[in-house]
Amino acid sequence: MADPTIIYTHTDEAPALATHSFLPFIEAYASTAGVQVETRDISLAGRIISQFPEHLEEGQRIADALAELGELALRPEANIIKLPNISASVPQLKAAIAELQDQGYALPAYPENPQTDEEKEIRARYGKVMGSAVNPVLREGNSDRRAPASVKSYAKKHPHRMGAWSADSKTDVATMGVRDFRSNEKSVVIEADDTLRIELVGDDGSTTVLKESLPVIAGEVVDATYLDVAALREFLTEQIAKAKADGVLFSVHLKATMMKVSDPIIFGHVVRAFFPKTFAAFGADLASAGLSPNDGLGGILAGLDALSNGAEIKASFDAELAEGPELAMVNSDKGITNLHVPSDVIVDASMPAMIRTSGHMWGPDGGEADTLAVIPDSSYAGVYQVVVDDCKANGAYDPATMGTVPNVGLMAQKAEEYGSHDKTFEIPTTGTVRVVNSAGDAILEHVVAQGDIWRACQTKDVPIRDWVKLAVTRARATGDPAVFWLDESRAHDANLIAKVNAYLPEHDTDGLDIRILSPIEATKLSVERIRKGENTISVTGNVLRDYNTDLFPILELGTSAKMLSVVPLINGGGLFETGAGGSAPKHVQQLVEENYLRWDSLGEFLALAVSLEHLAQTTDNARAQVLADTLDRATGTFLDEDRSPGRKLGTIDNRGSHFYLGLYWAQELAKQTEDAALAEAFGAVAGSLADNEQKIVDELLAVQGSPADIGGYFQPDVEKAAKVMRPSATLNEVLATLG
Template structure:
């Protein structure tokens, strides 16, 4: 391991990390030809836990410093953004492996428990991305991927104009309706206080902002949330649809688990009303989900009977896994809105019920800030029918996310209010920047976006529009407090650059319809959005266009000159791991990784004036095209080619591209024997890979697998291994 690597591959979790055990040795061998060193840094959930409590190196902190340098070049695979149940499971696995780490303190009392809880709270949720994303996002489908999707359109569910599927959101009392926003004239430090009849409590002190920062504050009323949830449960029952809650308890790691807990309590309200004291005694935390609740009350027959009685009276629920009885409310991280809503829309507005059939669904998205995107999408397809992937254009995205822009619902400045009063954000000179009257249990949050990232975001959008000529839309609502502040930045920059006529500004609902109309005609558009919409739209449109968001090209141009290359989404990774363990078949598709790899090599070539790196990157693109043209992507079924087969073909196409290029004859000579060996041994390699399938695979752990066992499972072809070296 070099201390100053040329390229860093992240060590992550689940299926992407299993796939990396097969692909990374290939990448390292090819990179050697250009003198490029490839290091790994551990940002997995297990790695972050061990870094907090043992002498395991803190690789996330190292990367956080490195991405602020011009030399940074990171290939970032999808990692777990842990909910509390996932964090708890990882802790127990590590403890079973012999690591001396504390339990997760649900109700910390001692100083040691409070210290442990503070460390764990920095690990859960979207703890990695804000550290690494020191630049704004440029996400789009690579041309080869888009072309393949058009030539091989995926199945889309049929939409009916009389579909009962709908989106339900709060009309009052939510984050959208209570938002206040201001742009700071100068640098400032703020404290957040709660004033009550019993005095003042400092919720957070020393929150520093540079000049020009847009600072927001808002809250969600707990009482109005509860009333909304109860009302929607009854409406869903009357409609005869499935009840589903769509949140992001990973990215919104403080606010959304609380909202999720309100939904669990609303669903089982009679049970909580009758058995509240006993449930408290048993340590039930509704924020952890219905699954954890059922485990806590197992053996308490009266409570279980009352739960079953209530469930019988409720509308049917959207299921995560109907075969195993896992409902929408079982685990807060099981239903992630940016994956669940596009999948439901792709399937014609149908969700899976307990009967293992698909039904119209009530999609409950409590906060109305971005719910209109999904609401308008559903209305558009009811009116116009399903999208045709064979003829559809594409929606690219330029997303504001640098320096933790718009990190809504994250830990440091989000609070569940313990007592009714007034929350104030007070600057050091005594100015009250924001003030809200709140009730007990309300969820108050603050977020910010700094001037430099905002300006960089606008300029990145200008560059992208100039490069493509596409219709370009800023998804900003002048009726929303935060968006008005951003618009005040956007318009002067566009005017100063003389490109104001090339851009439109629309609220999310109107921008959604405009974008759908555009791609339905076969044209393309650029969605220029804030951080949350970046997250949502770069799943919504790719899932409609390509069937998956895992194949997206995601480039983060770091503000200090480096590059971060992300490899796609990991939302289905848990099911992939389960299949591997049971059947030794990994259906994870590394196509997004191939796309990121090409960009990383080309970026390195330009930044370091390394011609061979550029050739490697161009050859990766050729190999990726070969994977698509010859249908070498993994199959979902055991006994058919899987992820390891696709890596063999990728290595072969990559070697053949390098052997046949004429820009560097020495490089061609180096790879000709490798290409020949891979071709000549095709039958043997494919047979060795196929022989590994069909029986259970032992990897030594889910969150912290054994490296040797994982390598043995993921590199079962001795012939391929010998050729690669």
């Protein structure tokens, strides 16, 4: 790989389509600074294909780009721009496999219930690409995520719409509070390097090794916990009855992508609880047909035609839908409910969207309604309850005046990756789960019942030290309070609090406001300060980082896609993330139907600027710094001129926004005085783009309104996608002059 190099990741859905339009700008402009831009395919389709080379023809095989980037992230020269990717649930994985098979890839089917060694191996390979498979590999540093000044300024000048709140709103958050992951958690700090084993000692005297080898190092925090499924069932039954009695929509909010083992199982229990009569009468029939509630109601309904009593089962589902509370809807026009697909309603995106919309979700009638938001585990449900209560008491937030809540997140070296690893299990028999050290001593143990969900996680000491350092750095840089969201009554947090208190004295904290508060108290402080227009840095663990970096940006900016996300890698490299991809599927659907892509690439613009700046500083490339500085200024103009994609046909979409960013960037490069040769080169480009502005815009608009053929959802055809995303011959010719 040539040096200096920026790696731009090829991912999925709308971000991948946008790449076909924006990457030519990046390559052309970066080439003038001697910067090489390479791509790596870490899409769901690419990850799947890389796992099965022996099943494929020579020309179909591709390298494991994710593994390659994982190794690069450990080196100081790493400079990776990472776009949002699919964290696949089982239904998404199956859909991707089916599409690839239709495209001629002889991939094995996904084994639902693997029996043979071969089926188990295939299932294990597919397991490597599911859930949050990408982030743990690349995130060899902690997270610094914030709204850039230009973005925050734009949001205040052009505040997005916020739904009004009423003091008598019936919207609420329901959570277990007892016998759940939070209340059952135990935690230890490892004293010396060791290898642990996880085993289940059954009440019948049997011992089942759940995980043979779990290497740990001194200072590492190891946690274990479980969810009592009997308690979960009781809780869900109560909440369904409560939603019915209160006349509100019933919704469940999980993360069946990142929590790829636990949350699909929990989702399945919700489906069972909502349709108890149907599963009591027909559960065995559904199971024998391979129709699992873990995959959602949609998958079950789609498979009923193949059953001899499918019509009877469908009638039973319909009857219970009519008897129960109204379900929150993903798409009321198409009858897609909250329970159809486990990956449709993701807590970190769905909860702030609900709060932004008056505490409402969409009902079966297509209208908004108050909602009971069910978040079974109580670890962080209280954060959302605080915000809901605050809105009931004080009304909606005002984006024109509200402060901001940036985040410093602990995530390096797979810290706190609950559910995204091989340490989560559905317990097969009643007994005791033990985490045993090499001396044979149980350092953690839980008495569990059949069906309970047990999980463990690791958080190494080096990332914790780096996290504390990053928090102090951001507090010093901004002058804002930095609050560690840690609860001393929770086992894991108590160990982290001890480490934070030990490592803070290593840094100059004089004059800084650094506090440790429980997530509930930290939320109360943050929203109180938000309403005063004041800023508060949230310093959180990994899962709460995921939640907070959607919650506050969606309230402040209308989207989390406009956040600057920098990951200073511990070994000196840089990972630059570009925002959230939660709305990507709908954008792809609109492109295919209308040749209009609403995806906003602002996150890519922000990430590219800091990537260029990092490269300039680490390789002493003055031209790269000029590119970074001028891109920053161009992004400011882009926002001031309101060149983000419009909301309807006839306005510029993602492709038009790229044109205007390229125009403003060229104009900034042409008038900068640091590099005369660059100014001269881009003077011609800026002139050509400006002179042909109307022609280019007309060419971009002309394609709108008709279907677009991209050749696939999970793996679009490269030539077809490029043709769709680069429809302006005039613009393409101007960019070619820089090649």
